[in-house]
Amino acid sequence: MTDDSNHGFAEQDLQPVTPEETDEDGEQYHHFFQKTEGHLVATPEASAGANGVQRGLMRLKAAFIGTPLFSKDEIHERLTKVKALAVFGSDAISSCAYATEASLVVLMVAGNGALHISLFTALAVAVLMSMVAFSYRQTVYAYPHGGGSYNVSRQNLGQMAGLVAAAALLLDYVMTVAVSIAAGSFAVTSALNAAGVNITAITASLPPFLNFNVILSLIFIGLITLGNLRGIRESGSIFAIPTYVFIFSFAAMIIVGMIKVFTHSLVPATPPPILQMAQPVTLWLVLRSFSAGAVAMSGTEAISNGVPVFKPNESKNAAATLTVMASLLAIFFVGVSFLSNHMGLVPGDQSIVSQVALAVFGQNAIYYIFQIATMAILVVAANTAFADFPRLSSILARDNYMPHVFGNRGDRLAFSSGILFLGAVSGLLLIAFRGNVDSLIHLYAVGVFLAFSMSDTGMVVHWWKTRGKGWKTSILINGADAILTTSILIIVVITKFAFGAWIIVVLIPMIVPVFLAINRHYARVAEQLRIMPLQMMPQKIEHFVLMPIDDVNYASLRAMSFARTICKDITVLHIATDPVRAEKIKQKMQTYAPDMKLVIMESPLRAFMRPLLTYVEVLHEQHPGGFLTIVVPEFITAHWWERFLHNRTAEHLTQAFKRHPNIAVVNVPYLLKR
């Protein structure tokens, strides 16, 4: 110990790190803390960690997700309509990659003859789509600062409605990721299947809870999660490419396909199998097929959420983009359903869209590009959910309905907790459903239509309250849509219930109380933390110190020196099981610490912790307003296994008094160097 380090802090003060005074010594720390007017600023070096291990971990983290960004560097990019269609539209448009298939799978039980019903599903969804889009255009104008279902429902229908919509949306985002990624993987396996790869054999060699699709899906989710943690924000440029490649190639497929239909040259690559007619076509089956196809509607919400990021005039541009998106989806869905129907295609090892593409393009480079574009837009669609889920979570956290940690921006300014949570949940869902689109799709759509229904109802109330220009027309449009979407919601819930939708139906009423409980908790905490009038504040707390010691040695004397600095009223307690030892301790205390009050407590039953705890309880009962600090010298052993060679009194005491409001346990660490 040098002379320099020995003088008191009271005299020297902590200048280098307090901004008021400067000191030459402190200059060496300027790379950690910069002084500006009135406060310090932590430099990136200070944020990298205080020791080599922490800095190493931070570097490792940076290698994956990039170096931390300053809060001021947040990008507020405004999107053109072209980019916005890519950013917000991919979710909706990509649905045409699996919606036809979902509809067909339901119809398969009624034999090949029933498959044409899927075309009517597609047409119905297209009509529905234009209704919903028309209705949402109104929302976009009414809520230029973002008219998500949570917001619209909460403002117009109250807290509960808002939370129901929020729960529905969060579940729907999870489903978007799971379904899009599963479908994207299916696009890859379909292409591999067309190229002759034996996927079944690969799957057979994997552990039972995995298959090729699941592994591919998990890789995709891992990459998207990492990408979002890095902070690929909604800068349309990256997403524009796959989206527009998909749009153009899908459009090309439909046009070429229609030409081939008229020239009677459209034939499937392999003749579709003959299906057993296990049951007749019933209304129930038709409704189920419709419900399955209705998943195409998911993602329509996205634009209404994102109005503020459009270039001015925001609402007008958003509405225009919404119209284009809905039109594209409707045309694509009807188009691919028509082509599939025309050839009588049957779902199988290859996706329906892949079968159509094969028939239209032939097995050549264009087909493979098309499959890659399909995969890419589905991944982009999943990525949309990775933007939406954390954003909605952060809004819920801000409103105290979700843990505040969801509101914290990570190193790259992304809402890391929400991203990681979504990645984990959707990954588990994919494993649980073995990456099967047709199974997952049963859980989808409930959330979508619940959100639509809440939002539309909210808009009706909104118009009724505000009564602005043309409110009667508006109320009519939103009202009609509310009735429509609510009816479909009911159909979807009933027809999908037994197939998996019950999970969503059960989850929503479970999530909402959790939101409310969290909200109540934060409210109670705020209440309990409110500063009371000044005279009530505990300006000076009665304070005394208890030091249980096992022996008088360097560690305990050191702890006593520490105890002297924090309190004048110190009781040193020795719990004795050996009277000879107790006598020795008494003598040692008289030699080395005669100023301390020593209490020797004999423990004839050899118990140590329990009499000590009782002693503390008795002290506390006698002085309920006082604050007791228990000072314990704690051995920090040089190797982990050596811990087991000592009583871990310090740990036990800390645990025992953790919930005690007026007791603090101070472990004075004594580092065993060897």
Add this chain to the structure above:
Amino acid sequence: MTDDSNHGFAEQDLQPVTPEETDEDGEQYHHFFQKTEGHLVATPEASAGANGVQRGLMRLKAAFIGTPLFSKDEIHERLTKVKALAVFGSDAISSCAYATEASLVVLMVAGNGALHISLFTALAVAVLMSMVAFSYRQTVYAYPHGGGSYNVSRQNLGQMAGLVAAAALLLDYVMTVAVSIAAGSFAVTSALNAAGVNITAITASLPPFLNFNVILSLIFIGLITLGNLRGIRESGSIFAIPTYVFIFSFAAMIIVGMIKVFTHSLVPATPPPILQMAQPVTLWLVLRSFSAGAVAMSGTEAISNGVPVFKPNESKNAAATLTVMASLLAIFFVGVSFLSNHMGLVPGDQSIVSQVALAVFGQNAIYYIFQIATMAILVVAANTAFADFPRLSSILARDNYMPHVFGNRGDRLAFSSGILFLGAVSGLLLIAFRGNVDSLIHLYAVGVFLAFSMSDTGMVVHWWKTRGKGWKTSILINGADAILTTSILIIVVITKFAFGAWIIVVLIPMIVPVFLAINRHYARVAEQLRIMPLQMMPQKIEHFVLMPIDDVNYASLRAMSFARTICKDITVLHIATDPVRAEKIKQKMQTYAPDMKLVIMESPLRAFMRPLLTYVEVLHEQHPGGFLTIVVPEFITAHWWERFLHNRTAEHLTQAFKRHPNIAVVNVPYLLKR
């Protein structure tokens, strides 16, 4: 808060619990602490725990192992020769219940004709036994205060030899438990088998790692462990009954058996099976058979350990008991081997001793009593190890070779850690070897003979050093026995190595370094805890307090009040990610705690922990001799799940600075009531 509780501790002092002063208030606590001259005595109530949960757990514990005993109530019973034979002899005498069988199992591969070799094994062991007993009589006289191998080896041959002997003995005690219990269970299953119970069918219905014998064995071990935790100490009375019932019934069996031999009426209950002669009789096979039978020698050590508990004249009585024990074992082992040979019995579903007893007594009550007595003495033998293992462990703990916890007496004055450890390890061993005596026995005997060999060699050195009366004769006896036992040790290791003895051969050199490492650790700790000359002692440590706060609220103001009581030099640090919030905190601090030094540190990368840790590191580097106390208000939530709704700064800080010698983290608990 009543008025009474508000006055300071400095004035009121902690009278009720300090013995110097009395106070009427304190009287209500007299049931917890009694005052005697100069110190307090914790009553059983205080040792029962401070709260209802603890007291409930203690009551539950007491229901199993009995209410705690006072240290002064330790019984120091002196044993008569009759009781001592039961206490110390059961281990050795009980070996005749399985030794013949062990020898026969090895010989079976050479066909029925080879089985008679086991008789020669028995005779050789009998001769050996008398040699060892003769040699040990010397030890008993030379070490009247207990002449265990550990003690004799350590004193005469040095630390390493002592530790090798200790490791060998500890392993041997584990094997004694495993083998005796497995053989005891086999006595039960043999009787059940004789009574016609289908044991194989019961075993078939159990999970693969269990069988009927293992379950029975685990029940026995559980009961013995519990019994020993209750503190059935070596009060011979309890053990005398099964031991003497066994001795008399075994003697009766041999006498009646011999009479039947002479009257040519001794025939096996079922004719022994014809064995395939798979290999010829070789010297190797004979030596293996001998090694297997040599396990009968285990337990001879026990009396030499226990000399001090004999009635005076201790050594003479111990020596006499030793002679009786060795004679009984030799006669029984040779006798049962002769009878078995006479009938040409073959090991099988029933133990050899059971087969002999059936032939001698017939299937009647006497047979069943005999089997129960066999089972009982084997359990008593295991119980001997449950006394020996914890006793040796406690000696090793006292000598700093094992964790000190092995030296602590439990509620019932037993060395609880050693008992629990032995119970657990022998139970696992029984499961691993599927409760099979013949497999376990291969691991046995190595430890026994290693301990014999060390002890005898130690005695040779002892006589050489002391050169008392008749030292030359003594050195001759011990020397001859040392050569003999060492030779047998070599035979045992070689012949059993491949069958399991390698485990013991590997374990001993692994255990000894652990003993040494523990010893070094305790020595290093003692060195580091030595009190330095008075002028070097830190009489007053420079002390300052850092309080990181997130907000100024009731909890942080309360923690500040606490901080004021322990130190004058307090820095309140706010790490700011939001300048508006930081400004508010500045204003609040001026209103509510204008006396405190506030440092605002902006963290533009939004990191909190890392800049804080860096700040602390910088403080500490600037003031290496000072002691920093970090005071953190810690929310203690009313429900466990609510913990996840808060940053756990307090926990993180505690962890981060756990190994820092000059930093203590005080969590000032703030109990959220709802």
